[in-house]
Amino acid sequence: MSGALIGIVIGIVSMMLMIIKTRIPVALAMVLACIIMGMFAGMAPTELVNSIKSGFGGVLGGIGLIIGFGVMMGACFERSGAAVRMAKTFVKICGKGREDLALGLTGILVAIPVFCDSAYIILHSLVRAISRNTGRSSVTLGITLALGLLITHALVPPTPGPVAVAGILGVDLGVYMLWGLIVSFPMMILTMIYIRRVGKEYYRVPGEENNVWITNEADWANLKKIEDTDDRHLPSNFLSFGPIFIPIILILTATIVGKGDSIFCIIVSLLGNPVVAVGIGVLMALYGLTRHIDRTDMVHSMDDALSTTGLILVVTGCGGAMGAVLKASGAGPEVAQLIAESGIPPMLVPLAIASMLRIVQGSATASMMVAATMTLPLVESLNLDPTFVALACAVGPVGFSHLNDSYFHIISRTLGLSELQDQLKVWSLTSTIAWAIGASIIMILNLFFGQGGTIADPIFPLFILFLILIWFKFKGNKTIKTDIKSC
Numbered sequence: 399m400s401g402a403l404i405g406i407v408i409g410i411v412s413m414m415l416m417i418i419k420t421r422i423p424v425a426l427a428m429v430l431a432c433i434i435m436g437m438f439a440g441m442a443p444t445e446l447v448n449s450i451k452s453g454f455g456g457v458l459g460g461i462g463l464i465i466g467f468g469v470m471m472g473a474c475f476e477r478s479g480a481a482v483r484m485a486k487t488f489v490k491i492c493g494k495g496r497e498d499l500a501l502g503l504t505g506i507l508v509a510i511p512v513f514c515d516s517a518y519i520i521l522h523s524l525v526r527a528i529s530r531n532t533g534r535s536s537v538t539l540g541i542t543l544a545l546g547l548l549i550t551h552a553l554v555p556p557t558p559g560p561v562a563v564a565g566i567l568g569v570d571l572g573v574y575m576l577w578g579l580i581v582s583f584p585m586m587i588l589t590m591i592y593i594r595r596v597g598k599e600y601y602r603v604p605g606e607e608n609n610v611w612i613t614n615e616a617d618w619a620n621l622k623k624i625e626d627t628d629d630r631h632l633p634s635n636f637l638s639f640g641p642i643f644i645p646i647i648l649i650l651t652a653t654i655v656g657k658g659d660s661i662f663c664i665i666v667s668l669l670g671n672p673v674v675a676v677g678i679g680v681l682m683a684l685y686g687l688t689r690h691i692d693r694t695d696m697v698h699s700m701d702d703a704l705s706t707t708g709l710i711l712v713v714t715g716c717g718g719a720m721g722a723v724l725k726a727s728g729a730g731p732e733v734a735q736l737i738a739e740s741g742i743p744p745m746l747v748p749l750a751i752a753s754m755l756r757i758v759q760g761s762a763t764a765s766m767m768v769a770a771t772m773t774l775p776l777v778e779s780l781n782l783d784p785t786f787v788a789l790a791c792a793v794g795p796v797g798f799s800h801l802n803d804s805y806f807h808i809i810s811r812t813l814g815l816s817e818l819q820d821q822l823k824v825w826s827l828t829s830t831i832a833w834a835i836g837a838s839i840i841m842i843l844n845l846f847f848g849q850g851g852t853i854a855d856p857i858f859p860l861f862i863l864f865l866i867l868i869w870f871k872f873k874g875n876k877t878i879k880t881d882i883k884s885c
Contacts, residue, residue: 402727405438410772424764428716432723439727446723453722454715462711464571466704467676468556471641472512473703474683477691479631480638481508481520487635489528497528498542498594502586505546510554510642511679514547515805522812526604533618536604538597540813541828545593546586548805549832552762552792553578556645556676558711559763563791566717566770567777567784571672572653574788575646581789581839585796589832596824602814611814637686644682645675717767721774744780745844748773748787749837752794762795762803769794783848789840797833800826 413431416422422430429450436446475481484507488500501521508517521543529536555561555575564574603612612618632638652670655663668674688696752769756762769791777784799806800822810821 402435402439405435405727406724408438409435424761425712425716428713428720428768432716432720435720436723436727441723441727445726449722449726450719453719456718456722458711458715458718463673464556464561464676465558465711467673467680468511468558468561469703470700471556471676471680471683472516473700474641474680474687474696475508475512476516476520476703477696477699478633478683478687480633480641480683480687481512481517482524483632483635483638484508485521485524486632487638494532497532497534498538498590498597499587501525501528501539501543502546502590505543505548506550506554506582506586507639507642509547509550509557510646511556513557514544514551515808517547518544518805518808518812529603533603533615535597535601537600537602537813537815537824538594540809541593541597541824542586542590544805544809544825545589545828545832548762548796548799548829549582549585549836550578552766552796553582553789553836555672559766559795560788560792562717562763562767563770563788566721566767567774567788567791569784569788570653572649572670573785576650576653577785577789577843578792581793581836581843584839585793585832585836588835589828592831593828596828600815600820600824633687637682640686641679641683645679648675648678713764713767717771720768720771724771724775743841744776744782745786745790745841747776748790749794749840752791753797753833756795757798757800765795766791783844786840786844786848790837793833793836793840796836797830798826799829 409431412434413427416427416430417424432450433446436449441449481504485501485504488503489497492500492503501524504521505514505517508521512520522540525536525539525543528534529539551557552559555564555571555578560574560578561571563569564571601613601615603618604610605612648670649672650670652666652675655666655670657663657667669678684696748769751772752765755765755768770788773782773787773791776782777787801807801818806821806825809825810816813824815821815824
């Protein structure tokens, strides 16, 4: 084994130990791992440091503003009530009996500009109100909402993780956004089969006092309903959906139209640039959603939101630095050759790295960025499609949420789940099912639309999904077919 490969192994192991066992933060651990990898590969100190600096700046130069603008837009959504308006609109569209679907669709859209944990806390009061007024289990409603939020938090820009992954792998943001949305909807809808079952098993409707739960429908019938939010205090549908939809439309239009010398192509290219498009969304949110909020108060809210992005930006830049070191060290072709000779489907590599990191250290954003960094040298060497590699990196952290994930605790606490066994069954298994579905969809899409795809790529996630379906067969009373129709 060459020095470069030994350096990669030692660097990764050292990074994981530093993150898990020491007080060294993720960003510093990544830089130290870069130095270990570069020194073992025989890079000169000056060359190594220059690679770290250029990789760090190169990634942040492309995506830093997008992440910042996305966070600012999220602050506007949090303060204005736009997320509640979107949820109420979807409930009205989906109709009675499909409130969970409505909340899941809300989660998919709201998490595009808002961090999933913040969005869940904002919308949880609506979950309680719908549960009290309809008798639907808050577990069914809350878990569907939480999953919809998590999926697009991981898969769809401009949330920091997907933007960082696209930047590291050099993927067109419009193309990535389109594929992310295509994968997100079936992931959520198919996972609802399990969510509806577990919601019936854990029937919980919030009582009249905090931390008191109604656990059977007979008692719910005598429960006092919660008054709905006055629609007059919420922004309109256009103002609520516009800051999300218009940037997406502009980015996708620029991707479809492509480059050209005509005035039309130049204008579309400018407006569809991700930085400009998301900036337009921020302006719409500022002057549409927050015009009734005191200016100074709103500026402070955005400043507070931006202050939380510092670590994300630094970790993103460190991911770019590690990618630059791996590329400069020449270790990429050697790793690619080992994978090719082992017979492992290459598309499983980013999925496995992101999933293992998620299990070990809990952060979805950090997991997908490190996975993208480690996979970057393999993209050209193994003729992989960078778009589907990026999606595999992003779907990996969707699953296996457990005790080291703050989102796990937020969901469990708000839904009245105090026993660890119940928490794992209700949320951890739900997220893992969504992971298996998403991974299978991405591998199949890569087989037909990507480059370098093989028939072996979807086998592992489909096998996991097959085991889950067998489990359904023996655990449930109703057939899966009936559940699919109800979704």
